[in-house]
Amino acid sequence: MAAKNPTPVFDHESFLKNLTRLPGVYRMLDAEGAVLYVGKAKDLKRRVSSYFSRALNRRIQLMVSKIRAIEVTVTHTEAEALILENNLIKSLKPKYNVLLRDDKSYPYIYLSADRFPRLAYHRGKRQAKGRYFGPYPNAGSMRETLQLMQKLFPVRQCDNTFYNNRSRACLQYQIKRCGAPCVGLISEAEYAEDVKDAVLFLEGKANQVIDGLVKRMEKASAALEFEQAARLRDQIAALSRVQEKQYITGERGDMDIIACAVKGDVACIQLFFIRNGRNLGNKSFFPSTGGVEQEGEILTAFITQYYIGKQIPQEILLSHTPVDRPLLEEVLGQEAGHQVKLRQQVRGNRAQGLRMAAHNAQLALDAKLASKAGMQRRIELLQQALSLDEPPNRMECFDISHTSGELTVASCVVFDATGPVKSDYRRFNIEGIQGGDDYAAMAQALTRRYTRLQSGEGVLPDILFIDGGKGQLGAAADVLDELAVVGVQLVGVAKGPDRRPGMEQLFLFGKDSPIILPADSPALHLVQQIRDEAHRFAITGHRQRREKSRKTSVLEQIPGIGSKRRQRLLKQFGGLQGIARAGIVDLERVEGISRKLAEQIYAVFHEDR
Template sequence: MSYKTEFDYKAFLKTLTHRPGVYRMLDQEGKILYVGKAKDLRRRVSSYFQRAGNKRIQTMVAQIRDIQIVVTHTEAEALLLENNLIKELKPRYNILLRDDKSYPYIYLSDDEFPRISFYRGARKGKGRYFGPYPSGGAVRETLYLLQKLFPVRQCENSYYSNRSRACLQYQIKRCTAPCVGLVSREDYMRDVQDIVLFLEGKTHDVVDGLVARMESASADLAFEEAARYRDQIDAIRKVQERQYVSGEKGDLDIVACARAEGQACVQVFFIRQGRNLGNRQFFPKGARGRVEGEILSAFLGQYYPGRQLPTEILLSHKPEDRELLQEALSQQAGRKLVLRTAPRGERARWLKMARQNAEIALKARLAGSSNARLRLETLQEALGLEEPPSRMECFDISHTGGERTVASCVVFNAEGPLKSDYRRFNIDAITPGDDYAAMAQALRRRYTRIMSGEGRLPDILFIDGGRGQLSTAAQILEDLGVHGVLLVGVAKGPERRAGMEQLFLLEHQHPLILDAHSPALHLVQHIRDEAHRFAITGHRQRRNKARKRSVLEDIPGIGQKRRQQLLKQFGGMQGLSRAGIEDIATVDGISTRLAEKIYQAFHGTE
């Protein structure tokens, strides 16, 4: 439907009701310009045509060709409908929150020997869900921490059911190997119960239980067991110091807004059961010309409906219609929810910290390269990720005919190459030229170290190669118990030309082919080429170091002076390698026996 004539707003306003509801403004092509809610529809809509407003509103009003309304029973109902329509229609002149993804949880399965794992999606499976967490990285960090504190399995059930011997996780004391019966169910469930208490914020109960076990083991003269409990208690206390929010015991969100140069950043800190689960930042679209309260009003209305709500939300600025938002969110939660803008004491300090984080994040975004942000966002969209990747790694293999094989690992974050985290691996003890074995060795060495605490896992792991290399990488990560990392194989196209790359993912039957001009593809090419460069450089250094070493250095009785004399007499290594024993023996200081050794060094023993 299109509207070519001017909008007769005077006639329309005469028919408009004074009841609460939602209005949609349409342009001449029938596209939605703006969605709004009102306690009194006639009064609110009339205001657009009765006063000039700012330039943004003037521009919008000039494009209006029709207005559609939906009458609701209450203003709170209108608020919920407004935000549902904004999410669905994404009008040009509304403040838009570009985040409608499900949040990740930690899932504890209902198996005989429960598994603890990363989970995102509808919570339908049997078991317990802990969260939500602000990001996948926060879940992975917590799972890694739990694995060090409580050795409960994190492997997939398919992997767990087919084990005949304990895996590496048992060897590095990250699992008690229930798959092969090395732990009783009673002892295993004790660790599971400790995890539940820890995730519920009842850390003191966990510590009290461990103290009792430590004292019992000590009384039974089981000093090694007592020492293990002591170390566990010490580790938990250190974690407790880092994670807990002073004075908080319940569920609390802290939401702060910063605004500059037509852009805005909203920071959300998540406190659950007194534990700080981390924070997440958002950059709403359409913030130019809006004040902080208006931005927060739009953010709260779009972000919280449909999500698990805390009991209280601290806000850096008073949003428009705070009482209305509080009423609507309380209805959704089924209990009273408080929006607080002026906390005191410790809470005021935490709100100030959240506001500072929002300001810092916004400055970084404004100062950073817009092209870098675009590449990450388009890669997120291309791979169907819930959030832009914050850390990416890529591996490549380099050798010459199988000689001096070197594997490279390069690391990128949101700002670009993170060269301090680059690593090279000299590959030995494989069949020369076997790239699959070389990749397997490099991955195993890299991620064994990470799982032992020497670094952090990436969000995406790129492998230079096709399905074969991707399958090898997947098997290694499965063996090591590495989960939550997206594997992507990067293969050159049929003509091996730049722009024709194929991206292989484990769950996809066909490769993903991005447009040659896609910023996402440019980012992948940059990462892949950097891994290739770093591998080639390492291989050449290793090869040249080996080749620069003269075979004469390994011959007893040949020192530096005799080496120099031999090379001068024969014009270099090539001339010496062609010389016979008699010719070599004519050089001063070289006996016939020594000449034979030199000859054999070049030609082998006959």
């Protein structure tokens, strides 16, 4: 049998003889025609020749050994070549290029154009009438800002369906987070003032907001409207505290700060968003490096892939010098429609911000390396399984535990990208429901938990897991709807046939068919871990409550009986049985026990006789 003809080695000398010196893009192909690498060049012949003539590092040597063909596309300018290179890298995803996997649209805060405008989460095309503020690095930072806005300005955040069907004010009005325009508890003019202040704040004009509030406070005080003046005073104080924490000294415009840290084949890009002088938060990126180890090369690839097609600030601070910085500034300026400066050598507060970004990049890289094959991978797979826009940063799970309906305890456990966040765990002793009604118990726990979160005491999760099927999921959805909680993905975790581990079904709220993951799925293992932790925490709380009820003396339930009086009674009568046999007169003889208290003690031991 004849041997199969081997693929001929690429004849680079013949190829280079006829290669143009114009700018353009080159694509290196392997024996199967797959693209190994995409690059751009001001002079195609000079650039491609360098792969075959100079001393190459191990990565480039390996790539060149696989080349069987090279295709080129000539462009008019190097800037055009850079844009084409970016588009080809995104579509072809070559093995040896630096690849930015996170290419999702970023969230914005949306102010609607309604008569009584609402503030809301928005992701995607900005087509609806109104204003958009952002972008924010992730949904978590955007929700944090929305929660902050609720504290500072009572502008509604509920959707129009909820708003148009109200007959009474909701919880947000009761906790002073909304003026309740839905039921006419605030005039259109007053509401417009709150909206105006909210817009100024989002535009970075907090000082202007404070000046206006001071004038309104003085006017209210002069008119003897002291309650209104006090509310404005508290609002001014809150704004001042926020301004101290969120604003970067000396900065009032838009700016991004980007730092890169590399170790081995893993790189971390840390991006801080500064908009109107406010730090909107930061986001970590872990691009596939394709073997590239130089921070400047990785930053160049990141800047090209990240910014082209997005809003670009006027200034970007960088931890390392990128390759072809003048060309990058030219292309970014053309994309943005204004001048864009890439800076590395900075001083003062900017240098401090750059150091902070570099420190965060190193910390994120260390955390990534520590859990490279663990938690991060499971979260990414969970994102894929649930079709989420981005990996969840925070997940919560609730469970209920009781014995025959008595001493019911609900648990809430919290996980983030590093695993359990035990400091945020909570338990709820459930009272006032019919024993064994798990729906009511779950509703009470969720109401207590998310009332606090909506009041600003904590952070809303990206995913809320409920241990149960569609029934529990529906009960949870009703609670969140009543509290006007939005942007949280509800997932019910139902036990499968025979209640065997690995057979769980995941129900997403609003979808009829469950998601069934393979028993060996890392995403399912993560869900099981979170569910089991909630179960363990609930059972532990229930057992503690049960043991406490057994050990607690009935004397502790009587008002006026402290530890000293209890000890005197027990010593005087030799224990609870002696106290139970004693009469009112006998009890009254004990030091510190009055006639009235003696009657109360006697009634407790004889009420059922």
